[in-house]
Amino acid sequence: MGGLGAPEIILIIVAILIMFGGKKIPELMKGLGRGVKEFKDAQNGETNTVNNTTPPTTEDKTKV
Numbered sequence: 001m002g003g004l005g006a007p008e009i010i011l012i013i014v015a016i017l018i019m020f021g022g023k024k025i026p027e028l029m030k031g032l033g034r035g036v037k038e039f040k041d042a043q044n045g046e047t048n049t050v051n052n053t054t055p056p057t058t059e060d061k062t063k064v
Contacts, residue, residue, distance in 0.1 A: 004012075020028065 017025070
């Protein structure tokens with residue numbers, strides 16, 4: 001009594017899909033994973049930061 005069964009878990013998943021849509025879920029999970037990793041790193045005392053810059057673009061090679 002008081003635990004989550006299969007019907008409750010399915011209902012929660014359906015509600016999340018309706019609220020966020022199928023395309024947004026992977027982005028949310030990626031952000032959640034980064035947050036958990038940063039939290040664990042902070043607990044361990046590591047000070048490495050993730051560089052979130054975009055790679056430089058290559059020049060347009062059609063210009064000759």
